[in-house]
Amino acid sequence: MIHWNSLAEFLAMGRHGPYVWGSLLVMALLMVAEPMLLLQGRKRLIARLRRQYRAEAAERGQAAAGGRSTANGSND
Amino acid sequence: MSNKLINWFRYASPQTFYPLAGRMIPWFWGLAAIFGVAGLGIGFLLAPTDAQQGEGYRIIFLHVPASWMSMFIYLVMAFWAATGLAFNTRLSGMMASALAPTGALFAFLSLWTGALWGKPMWGTWWVWDARLTSELILLFLYIGFIALQAAIDDPRRADKAGAILALVGVVNIPIIYFSVKWWNTLHQGASVSLTKAPSMAAMMLWGMLLCALACWMYSIAVALMRVRVIMLERERHTDWVRALLAGRE
Numbered sequence: 001m002i003h004w005n006s007l008a009e010f011l012a013m014g015r016h017g018p019y020v021w022g023s024l025l026v027m028a029l030l031m032v033a034e035p036m037l038l039l040q041g042r043k044r045l046i047a048r049l050r051r052q053y054r055a056e057a058a059e060r061g062q063a064a065a066g067g068r069s070t071a072n073g074s075n076d
Numbered sequence: 077m078s079n080k081l082i083n084w085f086r087y088a089s090p091q092t093f094y095p096l097a098g099r100m101i102p103w104f105w106g107l108a109a110i111f112g113v114a115g116l117g118i119g120f121l122l123a124p125t126d127a128q129q130g131e132g133y134r135i136i137f138l139h140v141p142a143s144w145m146s147m148f149i150y151l152v153m154a155f156w157a158a159t160g161l162a163f164n165t166r167l168s169g170m171m172a173s174a175l176a177p178t179g180a181l182f183a184f185l186s187l188w189t190g191a192l193w194g195k196p197m198w199g200t201w202w203v204w205d206a207r208l209t210s211e212l213i214l215l216f217l218y219i220g221f222i223a224l225q226a227a228i229d230d231p232r233r234a235d236k237a238g239a240i241l242a243l244v245g246v247v248n249i250p251i252i253y254f255s256v257k258w259w260n261t262l263h264q265g266a267s268v269s270l271t272k273a274p275s276m277a278a279m280m281l282w283g284m285l286l287c288a289l290a291c292w293m294y295s296i297a298v299a300l301m302r303v304r305v306i307m308l309e310r311e312r313h314t315d316w317v318r319a320l321l322a323g324r325e
Protein backbone atom coordinates (compact mmCIF):
# COMPACT_ATOMS: atom_id res chain seq x y z
CA MET A 1 0.00 0.00 0.00
CA ILE A 2 2.77 2.41 0.94
CA HIS A 3 4.05 4.24 -2.07
CA TRP A 4 7.75 4.20 -1.10
CA ASN A 5 10.22 1.33 -1.37
CA SER A 6 12.75 2.73 1.09
CA LEU A 7 13.23 5.49 3.61
CA ALA A 8 15.94 7.02 1.43
CA GLU A 9 13.52 7.21 -1.48
CA PHE A 10 10.93 8.81 0.78
CA LEU A 11 13.40 11.40 2.03
CA ALA A 12 14.69 12.17 -1.45
CA MET A 13 11.18 12.89 -2.77
CA GLY A 14 12.41 12.34 -6.32
CA ARG A 15 15.07 15.09 -6.00
CA HIS A 16 12.44 17.51 -4.70
CA GLY A 17 13.32 16.71 -1.09
CA PRO A 18 14.52 20.16 0.04
CA TYR A 19 11.41 21.83 -1.40
CA VAL A 20 8.92 19.35 0.06
CA TRP A 21 10.59 19.06 3.46
CA GLY A 22 11.29 22.79 3.59
CA SER A 23 7.57 23.40 3.18
CA LEU A 24 6.52 20.80 5.73
CA LEU A 25 9.13 21.80 8.29
CA VAL A 26 8.32 25.51 8.28
CA MET A 27 4.57 24.87 8.32
CA ALA A 28 4.90 22.42 11.24
CA LEU A 29 7.23 24.74 13.16
CA LEU A 30 4.91 27.72 12.85
CA MET A 31 1.82 25.68 13.68
CA VAL A 32 3.51 24.43 16.84
CA ALA A 33 4.95 27.83 17.75
CA GLU A 34 1.66 29.73 17.48
CA PRO A 35 -0.24 27.85 20.23
CA MET A 36 2.91 27.70 22.39
CA LEU A 37 3.33 31.47 22.20
CA LEU A 38 -0.37 31.87 23.02
CA LEU A 39 -0.09 29.66 26.11
CA GLN A 40 2.97 31.60 27.20
CA GLY A 41 1.25 34.94 26.67
CA ARG A 42 -1.78 33.73 28.57
CA LYS A 43 0.35 32.68 31.54
CA ARG A 44 2.12 36.02 31.56
CA LEU A 45 -1.16 37.94 31.35
CA ILE A 46 -2.74 35.99 34.20
CA ALA A 47 0.32 36.54 36.40
CA ARG A 48 0.27 40.27 35.59
CA LEU A 49 -3.44 40.63 36.33
CA ARG A 50 -3.12 38.74 39.62
CA ARG A 51 -0.25 41.03 40.64
CA GLN A 52 -2.32 44.03 39.69
CA TYR A 53 -5.35 42.84 41.66
CA ARG A 54 -3.21 42.21 44.72
CA ALA A 55 -1.65 45.67 44.44
CA GLU A 56 -5.10 47.24 44.15
CA ALA A 57 -6.35 45.32 47.17
CA ALA A 58 -3.33 46.44 49.16
CA GLU A 59 -3.90 50.05 48.07
CA ARG A 60 -7.53 49.87 49.10
CA GLY A 61 -6.43 48.49 52.44
CA GLN A 62 -4.08 51.42 52.92
CA ALA A 63 -6.70 53.94 51.88
CA ALA A 64 -9.20 52.42 54.28
CA ALA A 65 -6.62 52.67 57.05
CA GLY A 66 -6.61 56.44 56.58
CA GLY A 67 -3.84 56.81 54.04
CA ARG A 68 -4.02 58.98 50.95
CA SER A 69 -6.85 58.34 48.54
CA THR A 70 -5.89 56.85 45.21
CA ALA A 71 -7.41 56.88 41.81
CA ASN A 72 -9.76 53.95 41.29
CA GLY A 73 -8.54 51.26 38.99
CA SER A 74 -5.20 51.09 37.33
CA ASN A 75 -4.47 52.28 33.87
CA ASP A 76 -1.94 49.58 33.22
CA MET B 77 -29.57 45.36 26.63
CA SER B 78 -30.48 42.95 23.88
CA ASN B 79 -29.28 40.11 26.12
CA LYS B 80 -32.72 39.85 27.60
CA LEU B 81 -34.57 39.98 24.30
CA ILE B 82 -32.79 37.31 22.30
CA ASN B 83 -31.30 34.36 24.06
CA TRP B 84 -28.76 33.86 21.28
CA PHE B 85 -27.03 37.06 22.27
CA ARG B 86 -26.24 35.46 25.61
CA TYR B 87 -23.27 33.81 23.95
CA ALA B 88 -22.11 37.17 22.71
CA SER B 89 -21.26 37.99 26.30
CA PRO B 90 -17.59 37.27 27.04
CA GLN B 91 -18.50 36.01 30.48
CA THR B 92 -20.63 33.22 28.99
CA PHE B 93 -18.43 32.53 26.00
CA TYR B 94 -15.15 32.26 27.93
CA PRO B 95 -15.86 28.94 29.70
CA LEU B 96 -17.70 27.58 26.65
CA ALA B 97 -14.67 28.26 24.45
CA GLY B 98 -12.45 26.66 27.06
CA ARG B 99 -14.44 23.44 26.90
CA MET B 100 -14.42 23.37 23.09
CA ILE B 101 -10.65 23.88 22.59
CA PRO B 102 -9.48 20.31 23.44
CA TRP B 103 -12.03 18.85 21.01
CA PHE B 104 -10.78 20.97 18.14
CA TRP B 105 -7.17 20.07 18.97
CA GLY B 106 -8.11 16.39 18.95
CA LEU B 107 -9.85 16.68 15.59
CA ALA B 108 -6.95 18.70 14.15
CA ALA B 109 -4.53 15.95 15.17
CA ILE B 110 -6.68 13.16 13.73
CA PHE B 111 -7.30 14.92 10.41
CA GLY B 112 -3.68 16.05 10.23
CA VAL B 113 -2.24 12.56 10.73
CA ALA B 114 -4.73 11.07 8.27
CA GLY B 115 -4.21 13.77 5.65
CA LEU B 116 -0.41 13.77 5.84
CA GLY B 117 -0.37 9.97 5.96
CA ILE B 118 -2.37 9.74 2.76
CA GLY B 119 -0.55 12.61 1.10
CA PHE B 120 3.01 11.66 1.94
CA LEU B 121 2.88 7.88 2.28
CA LEU B 122 0.06 6.52 0.11
CA ALA B 123 -0.70 8.95 -2.70
CA PRO B 124 0.83 8.10 -6.09
CA THR B 125 3.44 10.14 -7.92
CA ASP B 126 2.11 12.93 -10.09
CA ALA B 127 2.59 12.26 -13.79
CA GLN B 128 3.84 15.77 -14.58
CA GLN B 129 5.37 17.07 -11.38
CA GLY B 130 6.88 13.94 -9.83
CA GLU B 131 7.09 13.90 -6.04
CA GLY B 132 7.38 17.67 -5.65
CA TYR B 133 3.64 17.97 -6.17
CA ARG B 134 3.19 16.72 -2.57
CA ILE B 135 3.59 20.33 -1.47
CA ILE B 136 -0.03 20.60 -2.60
CA PHE B 137 -1.09 18.92 0.68
CA LEU B 138 0.33 21.91 2.54
CA HIS B 139 0.00 24.73 0.05
CA VAL B 140 -3.67 24.40 -0.87
CA PRO B 141 -5.00 24.07 2.72
CA ALA B 142 -2.85 27.03 3.84
CA SER B 143 -4.10 29.15 0.94
CA TRP B 144 -7.74 28.21 1.49
CA MET B 145 -7.47 29.03 5.18
CA SER B 146 -5.76 32.36 4.52
CA MET B 147 -8.73 33.41 2.37
CA PHE B 148 -11.45 31.84 4.46
CA ILE B 149 -10.18 33.24 7.76
CA TYR B 150 -10.25 36.68 6.17
CA LEU B 151 -13.89 36.21 5.22
CA VAL B 152 -14.77 35.10 8.76
CA MET B 153 -12.81 38.03 10.16
CA ALA B 154 -14.69 40.44 7.89
CA PHE B 155 -17.97 38.81 8.95
CA TRP B 156 -17.19 39.43 12.63
CA ALA B 157 -16.04 42.95 11.81
CA ALA B 158 -19.37 43.66 10.08
CA THR B 159 -21.32 42.10 12.94
CA GLY B 160 -19.42 44.25 15.39
CA LEU B 161 -20.19 47.41 13.43
CA ALA B 162 -23.87 46.48 13.05
CA PHE B 163 -24.72 45.18 16.53
CA ASN B 164 -21.91 46.68 18.60
CA THR B 165 -21.39 43.38 20.38
CA ARG B 166 -18.18 43.17 22.37
CA LEU B 167 -17.41 39.64 21.32
CA SER B 168 -17.36 40.41 17.58
CA GLY B 169 -14.36 42.69 17.72
CA MET B 170 -12.53 40.21 19.92
CA MET B 171 -13.21 37.41 17.43
CA ALA B 172 -11.91 39.50 14.53
CA SER B 173 -8.73 40.33 16.47
CA ALA B 174 -8.28 36.70 17.47
CA LEU B 175 -8.45 35.51 13.86
CA ALA B 176 -6.05 37.99 12.25
CA PRO B 177 -2.69 36.52 13.40
CA THR B 178 -3.73 33.00 12.38
CA GLY B 179 -4.88 34.32 9.01
CA ALA B 180 -1.54 36.08 8.58
CA LEU B 181 0.24 32.85 9.47
CA PHE B 182 -1.59 30.94 6.76
CA ALA B 183 -1.08 33.70 4.20
CA PHE B 184 2.65 33.54 4.92
CA LEU B 185 2.64 29.74 4.71
CA SER B 186 0.77 29.92 1.43
CA LEU B 187 3.48 32.17 0.00
CA TRP B 188 6.30 30.14 1.54
CA THR B 189 5.10 26.75 0.33
CA GLY B 190 4.17 28.36 -2.98
CA ALA B 191 7.72 29.66 -3.43
CA LEU B 192 9.16 26.23 -2.60
CA TRP B 193 6.79 24.68 -5.08
CA GLY B 194 7.37 27.28 -7.76
CA LYS B 195 11.16 26.91 -7.80
CA PRO B 196 11.29 23.26 -8.98
CA MET B 197 8.19 23.50 -11.21
CA TRP B 198 8.38 26.97 -12.75
CA GLY B 199 12.07 27.62 -12.18
CA THR B 200 11.42 30.67 -10.01
CA TRP B 201 10.62 31.38 -6.38
CA TRP B 202 8.42 34.31 -7.21
CA VAL B 203 6.70 36.09 -10.08
CA TRP B 204 4.64 39.26 -9.90
CA ASP B 205 1.56 37.67 -11.37
CA ALA B 206 -2.05 38.14 -10.30
CA ARG B 207 -2.45 35.14 -8.01
CA LEU B 208 0.83 35.56 -6.14
CA THR B 209 0.62 39.32 -5.87
CA SER B 210 -2.96 39.33 -4.59
CA GLU B 211 -2.03 36.72 -1.97
CA LEU B 212 0.87 38.92 -0.90
CA ILE B 213 -1.59 41.81 -0.57
CA LEU B 214 -3.72 39.56 1.64
CA LEU B 215 -0.74 39.08 3.95
CA PHE B 216 -0.26 42.86 4.03
CA LEU B 217 -3.96 43.35 4.82
CA TYR B 218 -3.65 41.02 7.81
CA ILE B 219 -0.51 42.79 8.99
CA GLY B 220 -2.18 46.17 8.44
CA PHE B 221 -5.21 45.08 10.46
CA ILE B 222 -3.03 43.87 13.34
CA ALA B 223 -0.85 46.99 13.27
CA LEU B 224 -3.84 49.35 13.09
CA GLN B 225 -5.51 47.70 16.07
CA ALA B 226 -2.26 47.72 18.03
CA ALA B 227 -1.81 51.44 17.35
CA ILE B 228 -5.15 52.44 18.92
CA ASP B 229 -5.30 52.27 22.71
CA ASP B 230 -9.07 52.24 23.15
CA PRO B 231 -10.17 48.68 22.21
CA ARG B 232 -13.62 49.73 20.97
CA ARG B 233 -12.16 52.33 18.63
CA ALA B 234 -9.49 49.86 17.58
CA ASP B 235 -12.27 47.38 16.75
CA LYS B 236 -14.11 49.94 14.62
CA ALA B 237 -11.04 51.07 12.71
CA GLY B 238 -9.97 47.46 12.19
CA ALA B 239 -13.47 46.49 11.08
CA ILE B 240 -13.50 49.11 8.36
CA LEU B 241 -10.09 48.02 7.10
CA ALA B 242 -11.21 44.37 7.15
CA LEU B 243 -14.38 45.19 5.19
CA VAL B 244 -12.60 47.28 2.58
CA GLY B 245 -9.97 44.57 2.19
CA VAL B 246 -12.54 41.86 1.59
CA VAL B 247 -12.65 42.92 -2.07
CA ASN B 248 -9.24 41.25 -2.39
CA ILE B 249 -10.63 37.77 -1.70
CA PRO B 250 -12.55 37.27 -4.97
CA ILE B 251 -9.59 38.85 -6.75
CA ILE B 252 -7.30 36.13 -5.37
CA TYR B 253 -9.80 33.39 -6.02
CA PHE B 254 -10.62 34.31 -9.61
CA SER B 255 -7.21 35.69 -10.53
CA VAL B 256 -6.28 32.47 -12.32
CA LYS B 257 -9.33 32.89 -14.55
CA TRP B 258 -9.30 36.63 -15.09
CA TRP B 259 -5.66 37.07 -15.98
CA ASN B 260 -2.92 35.11 -17.68
CA THR B 261 -0.88 33.70 -14.89
CA LEU B 262 1.83 31.17 -14.25
CA HIS B 263 -0.28 29.73 -11.45
CA GLN B 264 -2.41 26.76 -12.39
CA GLY B 265 -6.20 26.92 -12.27
CA ALA B 266 -8.29 25.50 -9.44
CA SER B 267 -7.92 21.73 -9.00
CA VAL B 268 -11.04 21.62 -6.88
CA SER B 269 -14.06 23.84 -7.43
CA LEU B 270 -17.73 23.88 -6.58
CA THR B 271 -18.88 23.79 -10.17
CA LYS B 272 -17.02 20.85 -11.70
CA ALA B 273 -15.53 17.52 -10.76
CA PRO B 274 -12.06 17.79 -9.26
CA SER B 275 -9.22 17.31 -11.72
CA MET B 276 -7.10 15.05 -9.54
CA ALA B 277 -6.82 11.44 -8.38
CA ALA B 278 -9.12 10.39 -5.56
CA MET B 279 -6.26 9.62 -3.18
CA MET B 280 -4.68 13.03 -3.75
CA LEU B 281 -8.03 14.71 -3.31
CA TRP B 282 -8.73 12.95 -0.02
CA GLY B 283 -5.29 13.75 1.33
CA MET B 284 -5.78 17.38 0.47
CA LEU B 285 -9.28 17.60 1.93
CA LEU B 286 -8.19 15.95 5.18
CA CYS B 287 -5.23 18.32 5.47
CA ALA B 288 -7.60 21.22 4.84
CA LEU B 289 -9.93 19.95 7.58
CA ALA B 290 -6.97 19.70 9.94
CA CYS B 291 -6.11 23.34 9.21
CA TRP B 292 -9.73 24.29 9.87
CA MET B 293 -9.74 22.58 13.26
CA TYR B 294 -6.34 24.08 14.07
CA SER B 295 -7.59 27.56 13.19
CA ILE B 296 -10.68 27.22 15.35
CA ALA B 297 -8.69 25.89 18.30
CA VAL B 298 -6.06 28.63 18.07
CA ALA B 299 -8.62 31.39 17.52
CA LEU B 300 -10.57 30.24 20.58
CA MET B 301 -7.38 30.18 22.63
CA ARG B 302 -6.52 33.67 21.49
CA VAL B 303 -9.99 35.08 22.01
CA ARG B 304 -9.87 33.85 25.61
CA VAL B 305 -6.63 35.74 26.21
CA ILE B 306 -8.10 38.85 24.60
CA MET B 307 -11.20 38.52 26.81
CA LEU B 308 -9.14 38.38 29.99
CA GLU B 309 -7.09 41.37 28.89
CA ARG B 310 -10.02 43.53 27.85
CA GLU B 311 -12.36 42.56 30.64
CA ARG B 312 -9.74 42.76 33.37
CA HIS B 313 -11.67 45.42 35.29
CA THR B 314 -14.85 43.34 35.46
CA ASP B 315 -15.93 41.24 38.38
CA TRP B 316 -16.07 38.00 36.42
CA VAL B 317 -12.40 38.13 35.44
CA ARG B 318 -11.44 39.07 39.00
CA ALA B 319 -13.48 36.19 40.35
CA LEU B 320 -12.03 33.82 37.76
CA LEU B 321 -8.43 34.74 38.52
CA ALA B 322 -9.08 34.65 42.25
CA GLY B 323 -9.85 30.97 41.68
CA ARG B 324 -7.15 28.48 40.90
CA GLU B 325 -7.27 28.57 37.12
